[in-house]
Amino acid sequence: MSPVLLFILGVVFVAIGVAVSIALHEVGHLVPAKLFKVRVTKYMIGFGPTLWSKKKGETEYGFKALPLGGYVSMIGMYPPNKEDGAVRPSSTGMFQTLATEARSMAHEEVGPGDENRVFYKLPVWKKIIVMLGGPAMNMLIGLILLAVLLMGFGMATATTTIADVSKCQVAAGETVDPDSADCKLTPAAAAGLQPNDTITSFDGKAVTSWDELTSWIRASAGRDVPITVERNGSTVETTVTPVLSSRPVVGADGRPEQDADGVLKYQEVGFLGIGAQSELVPQPASAVLPMAGENIKQISGVIFNLPARVVGVAKAAFSEEPRDPNGPISVVGVGRVAGEVAAMEQVPMQARIGTLIGLLAGLNFALAIFNLIPLLPLDGGHVAGALYEGARRRVAKLLGKPDPGAFDIAKLLPATYVVAALLMAMGALLIYADIVKPVNIFG
Template sequence: MVTVLLFIGGVVFVAIGIALSIALHEVGHLLPAKLFKVRVTRYMIGFGPTLWSKKKGETEYGIKAIPAGGYVAMVGMYPPNPADGSVRPSSTGMFQTIATEARSAAHEEVGPEDANRVFYKLPVWKKIIIMLGGPFMNLLIGVVLMGVLLMGFGTAQATTTLADVNACQVAFGEPTPTDLNNCTKTPAAAAGLRPGDTIKSFDGKDVTNWTAFTDDVRASAGKTVPLVYVRGGEPITTNITPVLTARPVIDANGVAKVDADGKAVTVQVGFLGVGPSAAMVRQPASAVLPAVGNNIVQIGGVVFQLPQKLVGVAQAAFSSEPRDPNGPISVVGVGRVAGEVAAMEEIPLSSRAATLIGLLAGVNLALFVFNLIPLLPLDGGHVAGALYEGARRTVAKVFKRKDPGPFDIAKLLPVTYVAAVVLMAMGALLIYADIVKPVNLFG
């Protein structure tokens, strides 16, 4: 029962966190819009029927039934219809009709007093600030949460205290012998090392961190060297000889490299047969932005490969293939991961809380990256439209041509609708996959 309650608690925690992130994303659009005197008619969290709303000043604030995003409605998002500002042109083509109806809707609430308060009349730089306000808010939330994670909780780092001492030497890729008393002992086991021992020096060099110790061991294959460790508060000196063996090559992200055939890439190095314990180490403020940058780069890589990744998700969802743990997941998947983390009673509460905060930080950084894609209806699409408007006005000015005026982004609405359908299909696929074939992160 406790496990179930913890699972639900984790899901609720992340659900509330995502809802607040969406709300603040829209605040990122709302504040600069009001600062630049654009009339904002609605600030809504969610879509569909309105569950609650309250009007304050000229803006209605509310919550809708479908918690799948939010929006800020500004008057005059598109220039008026070209005939006279309100009358529809004679063309009845499908694409023209879509753009015409969108322009009409954008001007339904525009009154004479709003002549200079419509969005489309804003300078390009103000349009960009308004549209980037939402993603920037997610970036800011991600930075704050990453700061709480790194500076408040810290990161798990290998210490010089042993957590594991392997009993038998086993070739890489081979199974562990069933009879641990009848096998070739590892150098560590032969030297009498035990879990809980703390390594103090190796080959006459003080050991202050696990990475340097590992590098020294790897470079000392076949060489007998003195080793000093502490057990029960007492230093003990022994001799140890690392054996030459194949070990996997690990990349900068801690992932084993594989060749074109999917086989692990190995290298012959010195080996003792020990593993470190981990401890949470708080990081300085200077570590926050680099960590955020690394996360953004990784998320950008997933977004760039999204079509390929989605093919893999579809194949896994409709077959026996496993899901890629580094692939995209939906909010359902995020909630499931949060619930599983919260329910792991064997893990300290502080570690579970840190993982949930890191999860929310990742969600916000993903929202930041995804919304910058230069495709309507995403914020990046509006930014791209504003940049195009600024470019063509600059060109006209340089060549002393007539100012072409605001770019009519309503002409791109047919593409927008197609993109929206694709995004919804992607979301539906991910949700289905997260239900029938969830990502297995914990074995």
């Protein structure tokens, strides 16, 4: 199969995965809303003109032209306001009009018998369940995909077999011509180690894992150390002398660590100049939740620092600065990465499919966490509004005051439109950056 066709298949695979994830996110809102007897008028995937729809019961299900999200329409999202009919001059008259129109739209489909089926009359805990249903669904999808990846395909694990041997000792950020006089052989090259050698013994100790071997090498700088390898069915013994070298500090997640300014951390350790071959090793079910927690932690860090990272993307897009490979990308960037993964013919198909599944798992975790940001129009904004309503009612009850009723979240619409505009601008910027300066994940 040609690389171009593989690239297209990778993009299509992720595109379908994203569409299904969005659809199930909205199901996460739809199901609890119906269980709580709220009348749901529409369940739509996408925005803009309707391409296809079908009404079943009291709900219209369909697809729209722009597959950039989805929504569920519930009647009575905002409580009615007796001031909407009043005419009074105000410096915020435009905002008052926006709130009035929003309330009107929220109640235009409320008919006889629907008085107790409006969203705003739900108890606070039911509102929270409805709004958390979408992110919870994405979390569940992410966990399922991660379980399939770890338990079915396995995790790429370094073996004790050598994948490559660096010829020259090179300082960080420098390059050396391997055929020039400036090329000082690495300890591994000087000792005659070769790709596909399997290291069985180091300094008289049996080697059982790559991580174990790495720790011994790092602690052996400047010492002559005997090493034994299996090569083509034969045992080969030689001696290596690890040199002291500045190497990146690697965290528990396997990624290079950075300081507060985003600069890579380095440490002086023993170095041989070898890389390990890896193989997919199926993991037990107990590994799924810890791995999910690590993914969520990393994604949360990106989202927490999103404003600064978006600024970095903007600088890179309009200058010669490189993109941060760990920074945010758009759906276009995700599709491109998926296509590149699928087209990597030198990588076994099983590993490529596993990578694509992992990509979808991470995307679902990102959708869940992003939607939990406590700003409207995101789900987290509605949850924050419900929590405020509950707190306000509890305080009123403790003070012996009348129940203030449902919180009128329509009053926050001006801020909602600002946030929506910023999200659209951010999305447009990321798409532009992913076109003109895509993230280089694979080096």
